[in-house]
Structures are given as structure tokens and as C-alpha cells.
Amino acid sequence: MDHLKLISNTCMLQHVRAAARRVTDHYEKALKPTGLTASQFTTLVAIARFRDPPITMLAERLTMDRTTMTRVLAPLQRRGLVSQNADAQDKRMRRLSLTPDGISLLREAEAIWDGVQAHMLEKLSPEVWEEMRDQLAKLT
Amino acid sequence: MDHLKLISNTCMLQHVRAAARRVTDHYEKALKPTGLTASQFTTLVAIARFRDPPITMLAERLTMDRTTMTRVLAPLQRRGLVSQNADAQDKRMRRLSLTPDGISLLREAEAIWDGVQAHMLEKLSPEVWEEMRDQLAKLT
DNA sequence: GACATTTATGTGCATATACACATTTATGCC
DNA sequence: GGCATAAATGTGTATATGCACATAAATGTC
Numbered sequence: 001m002d003h004l005k006l007i008s009n010t011c012m013l014q015h016v017r018a019a020a021r022r023v024t025d026h027y028e029k030a031l032k033p034t035g036l037t038a039s040q041f042t043t044l045v046a047i048a049r050f051r052d053p054p055i056t057m058l059a060e061r062l063t064m065d066r067t068t069m070t071r072v073l074a075p076l077q078r079r080g081l082v083s084q085n086a087d088a089q090d091k092r093m094r095r096l097s098l099t100p101d102g103i104s105l106l107r108e109a110e111a112i113w114d115g116v117q118a119h120m121l122e123k124l125s126p127e128v129w130e131e132m133r134d135q136l137a138k139l140t
Numbered sequence: 141m142d143h144l145k146l147i148s149n150t151c152m153l154q155h156v157r158a159a160a161r162r163v164t165d166h167y168e169k170a171l172k173p174t175g176l177t178a179s180q181f182t183t184l185v186a187i188a189r190f191r192d193p194p195i196t197m198l199a200e201r202l203t204m205d206r207t208t209m210t211r212v213l214a215p216l217q218r219r220g221l222v223s224q225n226a227d228a229q230d231k232r233m234r235r236l237s238l239t240p241d242g243i244s245l246l247r248e249a250e251a252i253w254d255g256v257q258a259h260m261l262e263k264l265s266p267e268v269w270e271e272m273r274d275q276l277a278k279l280t
Numbered sequence: 281g282a283c284a285t286t287t288a289t290g291t292g293c294a295t296a297t298a299c300a301c302a303t304t305t306a307t308g309c310c
Numbered sequence: 311g312g313c314a315t316a317a318a319t320g321t322g323t324a325t326a327t328g329c330a331c332a333t334a335a336a337t338g339t340c
Contacts, residue, residue, distance in 0.1 A: 003250055004189040011253070012260050012269065013167040014182045018203040019276040020160035021327080026279075027153040028328090039296065042154045049144040056318060063158040065298050070320065075295070092305045092318040110143055113151070120152050123278045129152065135272055136159040138263045139166075161297080168298095179326065196288060205328045210290065215325070232288040232335045 016139075023120070030116040034109045035079075039064075039072045041113070044106045047082060047096050054093040081105060156279075163260070170256040174249045175219075179204075179212045181253070184246045187222060187236050194233040221245055 008014070024038045031041055046061055047053060053061070059069035073096070076082040081102035087093035098106065121129055148154070164178045171181055186201055187193065193201070199209035213236070216222040221242035227233035238246065261269055 004185055007185050007250065007253060007257075008189050010257070010269075010273070011182070011185070012163055012257060013178055014185075014202070015273050015276055016156070016163045017160045017178065017182075019279050020157045021203055022279050023152055023156045024327090037295065038153055038157065042151070042157075045144055045147050045151070045154075049148050054318075062154070063161055064296095066318085067299080067320080068297050071296070071298095090306070090318080094319075110147065113147060117147075117150070117152060120279065123280075124275055128275055129150075132272055132275055133150070133155050135264055135268060136155055139159050139162050139260065140263075164297090177325065194288075204326095206288085207290080207329080208327050211326070211328095230288080230336070234289075 012139075016136075026120060027113075027116050030112050031109060034105055034112065036105070036109055040076055041109055043069075043072055043076065044081065044098065044102060044109065047098055048103070048106060052095040052097050054087065054095055058096060076102070152279075156276075166260060167253075167256050170252050171249060174245055174252065176245070176249055180216055181249055183209075183212050183216065184221065184238065184242060184249065187238055188243070188246060192235040192237050194227065194235055198236060216242070 027041070028038050031037075034041075036044070042062060043058070046058055050058065050061060055069055055073070056066050059066040062069070064072075073082060073084075077084065079101075080099055083097055083099050084094040085097070087095050124132070167181070168178050171177075174181075176184070182202060183198070186198055190198065190201060195209055195213070196206050199206040202209070204212075213222060213224075217224065219241075220239055223237055223239050224234040225237070227235050264272070
């Protein structure tokens with residue numbers, strides 16, 4: 001097998017990114033009724049889970065660049081789903097929280113997630129996915 | 141475990157995308173001397189491997205949207221690494237090929253790839269990666 | 281041979297991604 | 311207290327990603 005075929009067939013960069021595109025496609029099509037993108041859904045979940053996180057912490061939790069996080073938040077704030085408030089102690093920090101509309105839309109999206117996630121798990125089985133997730137976590 | 145934690149911990153969308161960002165980061169930092177991005181490197185490899193492919197075929201091979209492929213090609217053509225030529229039989233098709241500069245830069249990038257890929261395989265082992273790649277391929 | 285359909289491609293738009301650089305506020309040290 | 315440093319955030323720029331829509335060339339049908 002020549003070198004180019006070796007790269008095509010085994011390159012981690014290519015295969016992990018292609019898988020991410022395919023997975024994104026599935027979830028975004030399902031989430032379409034909410035108008036949320038993949039990044040936006042993930043962000044809403046993280047804000048709800050981590051209770052008023054500042055932007056930098058949110059970015060770290062999602063393994064996302066801090067400045068990317070800022071851009072992802074923009075359409076969410078424009079839609080009135082997320083609000084920012086300066087921290088009382090440290091005025092540099094902007095703590096993020098879901099608005100009532102954000103909470104309500106997230107509930108709707110969570111129900112959709114249940115369905116897509118179940119559908120995706122059928123392709124692998126929950127056990128294989130759990131194992132894969134742990135392996136993916138090693139790619140740091 | 142509440143629903144938000146379940147999503148955070150198991151969501152395929154989040155974990156596969158986060159892994160893709162991390163992997164991209166590793167490869168792009170290594171490829172920096174070539175000035176190639178992740179998508180650009182992958183694209184050069186595919187053009188070299190599939191011998192003058194038209195854009196749509198290239199996009200299919202890389203599981204990438206056709207219009208995304210068009211945009212990825214733009215900076216490569218601007219740099220004079222890739223050229224387009226209308227097919228002799230079917231004038232709708234634009235067949236892609238590497239220029240001498242493109243061939244030369246790809247050779248340089250391939251050498252870098254060997255190093256990064258080996259480094260990434262150390263995190264998993266080649267066997268685990270091969271298994272993971274096959275599982276990722278099921279996520280269609 | 282004319283016309284509807286299909287196929288290959290491009291473009292406008294919105295968001296995703298991250299680097300380099302700039303700004304504001306907090307902290308540490310003397 | 312004053313100043314160097316660090317920390318949290320934003321902005322300009324370039325590429326990545328894909329949808330909706332548009333165009334041009336080939337193909338099929340009558």
C-alpha cells in the first residue's frame with residue numbers, strides 16, 4: 001500500500017473529523033424544529049448544568065476555544081435564550097444564564113435529544129459507545 | 141443522575157465534536173510549517189490519491205458537503221497548489237489536480253503526518269485506533 | 281429536434297472555529 | 311499606594327461548514 005493510501009485509510013484527522021460531520025448532521029436535522037445548531041444545543045446544556053458559568057469556564061468544559069465560545073453565544077443572546085451578567089465580585093467575568101425562554105426551549109430540545117441519541121446508539125450499542133467515548137477522551 | 145448530566149456525559153454530538161477539535165489542534169500545529177489547515181491537508185491527499193477527481197466525487201470521498209469542498213479549494217488554488225480543468229467529455233465537471241508546487245508541498249506534509257500520526261497512535265495504540273475507526277464508520 | 285429533467289457546479293448567507301491583538305479589571309510586590 | 315503582571319473578555323481576520331437558491335451542461339422523452 002502506498003503512502004497516500006495509508007494516510008487516506010488511517011489518518012485520525014480525517015476519520016474523526018468526517019465522523020463529527022456525520023454525527024452533527026444527524027443531530028442538527030433532528031434539532032431543526034428548535035432552530036438550534038449542534039454548538040448551540042451543547043452550549044445550552046452546559047450552561048444549565050454548570051450554573052451561571054463564566055465564558056472561559058464554559059469553553060474549557062466543552063474543549064472549545066474561548067473566542068469561539070463568544071461567537072457561539074451571540075446568536076443565543078440575540079434570540080433571548082441566554083443572558084450575561086457581570087459577576088458581583090469580579091467585574092471582568094460575565095456569568096451566563098438561561099432565560100425562561102432558554103429553559104423552555106432546552107426542555108424541548110432535550111426530548112428530541114433522547115430520540116436522536118437512542119437512534120445513534122443503535123448503530124453502535126451503548127457499550128461500544130461508552131468504550132469509544134473513553135478512548136476519544138484520551139486524544140488530548 | 142439528572143437528565144442534563146446524562147446528556148453532558150454521554151452525548152455523542154458533544155464528545156465526537158470535542159474530540160475532532162482536539163485532534164485538529166494537534167495536526168494543525170504540526171502542519172503549521174506548511175501553512176496547511178486540516179481540511180486542506182486532507183484535500184491534497186485525496187486529490188493525489190484519486191487522480192484528477194471532480195469536485196463532487198472528492199466531497200463524497202471525504203464525507204464533506206459539496207459546497208464546503210468548493211470553499212476549501214479556494215485558498216489552495218489561490219496558493220497555486222491545486223488547479224482545475226474542465227473535463228473534455230463533460231464540460232460541467234472540473235477535474236482537480238495538484239500543481240508541481242502542490243506535489244512538492246504534499247510530500248513535505250506527508251513527512252510531518254508520519255510524526256503526528258505516530259504521536260497520536262501512542263495515546264490509543266494502533267489496534268484500538270483501528271477498532272475505533274471502524275466503529276466511527278458506522279455512524280452514518 | 282424541442283423541452284423537461286437530471287447532474288455538476290457556484291454564490292449568498294449564517295454560523296463554527298481559532299489565532300493575533302486589544303481592553304478592562306484584579307492581584308502581587310515593593 | 312503605585313506599578314508590573316495576570317486574568318477575563320472582546321474584535322479583526324481567515325478558513326470551515328452546510329443550507330437555499332441559481333446556472334450551465336448533459337440526458338431522457340415525446
